[in-house]
Amino acid sequence: MGLAVLAIYGLGIHFIHLDIVRQRQHLRRIVSLPMYNFLAISGLYVVNFLTLTLTVLTSVDTISGEIDTGTVQILAAKPLRRHEILLGKWLGFVAMMTLYLALMAGCVITLTNLILDYNVPNPLRGLLLMWLNELLILNVTLLGGTRLSTLANGVLTFAAYGVAFIGGWIEQIGAFLGNQSTVVIGVLSSLLLPSEALWRRASFEMQTALVQAMPTTPFTAAASVPSRAMVVYGALYAAAALILAVHSFNRRDL
Numbered sequence: 131m132g133l134a135v136l137a138i139y140g141l142g143i144h145f146i147h148l149d150i151v152r153q154r155q156h157l158r159r160i161v162s163l164p165m166y167n168f169l170a171i172s173g174l175y176v177v178n179f180l181t182l183t184l185t186v187l188t189s190v191d192t193i194s195g196e197i198d199t200g201t202v203q204i205l206a207a208k209p210l211r212r213h214e215i216l217l218g219k220w221l222g223f224v225a226m227m228t229l230y231l232a233l234m235a236g237c238v239i240t241l242t243n244l245i246l247d248y249n250v251p252n253p254l255r256g257l258l259l260m261w262l263n264e265l266l267i268l269n270v271t272l273l274g275g276t277r278l279s280t281l282a283n284g285v286l287t288f289a290a291y292g293v294a295f296i297g298g299w300i301e302q303i304g305a306f307l308g309n310q311s312t313v314v315i316g317v318l319s320s321l322l323l324p325s326e327a328l329w330r331r332a333s334f335e336m337q338t339a340l341v342q343a344m345p346t347t348p349f350t351a352a353a354s355v356p357s358r359a360m361v362v363y364g365a366l367y368a369a370a371a372l373i374l375a376v377h378s379f380n381r382r383d384l
Contacts, residue, residue, distance in 0.1 A: 139173050140241045147246050166248040171333050173238040178260050181231045185268050189223050190284045193275030213376045227264050252335045259332035269371035276378040290323045298326035305354035324364040327356040
């Protein structure tokens with residue numbers, strides 16, 4: 131399905147590019163650059179969401195499911211400490227998530243370069259922020275799995291992401307209209323779960339100066355850009371979630 135996403139993206143930007151080339155006598159390249167950037171960021175937005183969904187759906191059952199079935203008791207009976215069991219699973223999911231994100235995002239950036247002859251600005255910086263976002267979601271999911279059932283954990287994780295998502299939209303629209311109350315609401319929702327803030331910072335890093343000066347779109351963050359302090363908060367949040375997951379699993383009655 132990832133290949134299908136890349137095929138549709140590649141075909142889409144190919145035909146859009148043909149249209150731009152046919153109208154080049156009316157469109158100078160500097161005018162088409164914001165559109166190229168928008169297409170690249172929209173493709174990376176899909177990759178970010180797919181990686182997030184993959185991370186949650188594959189890890190949501192890894193702790194709670196094995197506790198319910200009694201599988202974890204077999205593992206815990208071996209000469210392994212509980213934190214080694216959880217961190218071993220964590221490393222496996224981090225490797226899988228990193229590989230998927232690198233392949234998908236790398237292909238989107240490569241297709242954009244080959245078809246549109248456009249280089250995404252600061253790709254490494256943007257991808258690192260996307261990776262931190264996925265790591266945050268993974269750690270939160272593992273934390274929930276140490277105390278909640280599989281269903282409750284999945285629902286809670288996606289619901290928290292939904293709160294962060296709508297809060298980010300409210301913040302963007304409020305900032306564009308100059309309404310500080312809605313900006314505060316958006317910031318508070320980011321404190322609850324900074325996933326959307328990390329994506330908006332990643333998209334901002336991969337925008338050109340011209341695009342940053344344009345109105346906000348569903349895939350950009352021009353009106354209200356999360357600060358570097360929010361990025362630090364997201365990293366600390368991810369680390370705290372993993373530490374709490376280890377602590378909770380150690381104290382869980384199996």
